[in-house]
Amino acid sequence: MIKKTKIALIQSKISNNYKNNLNQSIFHIRKAASKKAKIICLPELFLSNYFCQSENHSNFRLAEKIPGKTTKIFCDLAKELKIVLVISMFEKKTSGFYHNTSVIINELGKIISKYRKMHIPDDPGYYEKFYFTPGDLGFKSVKTKFGKLGPLICWDQWFPEAARLTALKGAQILLYPTAIGWHPREKKKFGKMQLESWITMQKSHAIANGIYVAAINRVGIEKKGKKKIEFWGNSMIIDPSGKIIAKQNNKKEGILFCTIDFKKIDTAREHWPFLRDRRIDSYKGILKNPVDE
Numbered sequence: 001m002i003k004k005t006k007i008a009l010i011q012s013k014i015s016n017n018y019k020n021n022l023n024q025s026i027f028h029i030r031k032a033a034s035k036k037a038k039i040i041c042l043p044e045l046f047l048s049n050y051f052c053q054s055e056n057h058s059n060f061r062l063a064e065k066i067p068g069k070t071t072k073i074f075c076d077l078a079k080e081l082k083i084v085l086v087i088s089m090f091e092k093k094t095s096g097f098y099h100n101t102s103v104i105i106n107e108l109g110k111i112i113s114k115y116r117k118m119h120i121p122d123d124p125g126y127y128e129k130f131y132f133t134p135g136d137l138g139f140k141s142v143k144t145k146f147g148k149l150g151p152l153i154c155w156d157q158w159f160p161e162a163a164r165l166t167a168l169k170g171a172q173i174l175l176y177p178t179a180i181g182w183h184p185r186e187k188k189k190f191g192k193m194q195l196e197s198w199i200t201m202q203k204s205h206a207i208a209n210g211i212y213v214a215a216i217n218r219v220g221i222e223k224k225g226k227k228k229i230e231f232w233g234n235s236m237i238i239d240p241s242g243k244i245i246a247k248q249n250n251k252k253e254g255i256l257f258c259t260i261d262f263k264k265i266d267t268a269r270e271h272w273p274f275l276r277d278r279r280i281d282s283y284k285g286i287l288k289n290p291v292d293e
Contacts, residue, residue, distance in 0.1 A: 003263060005146040007173070008037035009256040011235040011248045013220035016049045018062075022070070026077060032255050033081040038107075038146040041086040043218040043235075044154050044177040045100065048090070050231075053224035055130040063092035066103060067111055079109025084144045088153060088177040090131070091116070100132045102151040102177060104142050113142040115151035119159055125183055125229055128155070141169035147260065150174040150211075157215065158201055160208065161286070167209035168275075172262055174205060178217040181231035195232055199244075207242040210269035212260055214238075219251060240268035 010028045014021055025042055032040045045051075047070065051059040064070060066089060078085045084106055091101040091114075100117040116135030120128045139162060142149045150171025156162045157176045166174060180198065182191050206213040219233040233250040237258040246258040269275060 001262070002146060004259055004261050005039060006035075006037050006257065006259050007039040007041070007214065007237070008032035008035070009214055009216040009235045009237070009248075010040065010042050011216065011233055011256060012043055012046060012218055012253050014043070014046055014049055014218050014222070018047055021047050022073070026073075028255055029077060029083075029085070030081065032257070033083050035255075035257060037083065037255075037257060039084045039086070039144070039149070039173075041175050041177060041214065041216050042088065043216050044088045044179040045090060046088060046177075046218070049222045049224075050179050050218075050229060051224070052128045052131060053125050053222070053227045053229060055127050059131065060092075060098065063090040063098050066091050066101060066114060071103060071105070071111060074103075075105050075109040075111065078105045078107060082107045084146055084149075086149065086151060086175050086177065093133070097133050098131055099135060100128065100153055102153055102175075104144070104149060104151060106144055107146075112144070113140060113151065115140050115153070117153040117156060118162060119155045121155045125227055139165040139169060141166060141171040143170075147262065148172045152176050154178045154180060157198075157205070160205065163205035163209055163211075163213075167211050171211065172265055173212040173214055173260060174209075176202075176213070176215045178215050178235075179231060180217060181229045184221070184228060184230055187230065191232075195234065195250075199234070199236070202236065203238055203242040203244070206238040206240055207272070208274055210240045210265055210272060210275065212237065212239060212265070214258075219253060240264050 091099040102115040104113040118135040122129040150166035218231045221230045236247040
């Protein structure tokens, strides 16, 4: 196993033009690869604006098969640049079944894993249950030449169970392609608290599992009719002790680079042996919903 690897997170403003989004992502991927990044990850559903702000049947036209025309483009690019790519797509599984899917492509240009988002939100401006069927492939650790990756997606990042199960499968880096932000009318009152809560959750996953966490968000304001979301950026990489070791701000596009030292996973778990001290014989209650008061 390699001891270190360089990763890049691409924080982007995303439009409603597929071709522009595709070309922009390719440009940033090439730039990241030129800086020696070996694992490169894009934001959630980066090929279109965040269409889940409304429930509209016409948006199903954005979905595509995997493998398909878009994955072919990124498979060729990964092979050319000898990198691992993690891309989030709107997948059409079959008629009437759609998923929010993370695809991992290796340096040989092969799709080596698909992860379908397990937790699907349904909140004002985030009407994902209208579009996505909950994932049916389970949690994964994907072995690549440059490290073992734990693919998860956005809403998954609020659930300690998802992080823990992925870590237990051997993942060294949890990767969360994300589309999260503020409702502008709520930002003044709740914005600081919402952002800090999100950051705290990502730190907690890193600490509790002795693992690296990488969250990749979009930026900018996206409108759907009278509705809009201000995506808050803040893409970040957190080490196994819970320290943010690389971070973007909340307004600008950019590429976040970081060298991952896998030895820190061993060090963290030796000093904070949370995995060792788990009481798996006493956790059956986790499979049940809360009891009535």
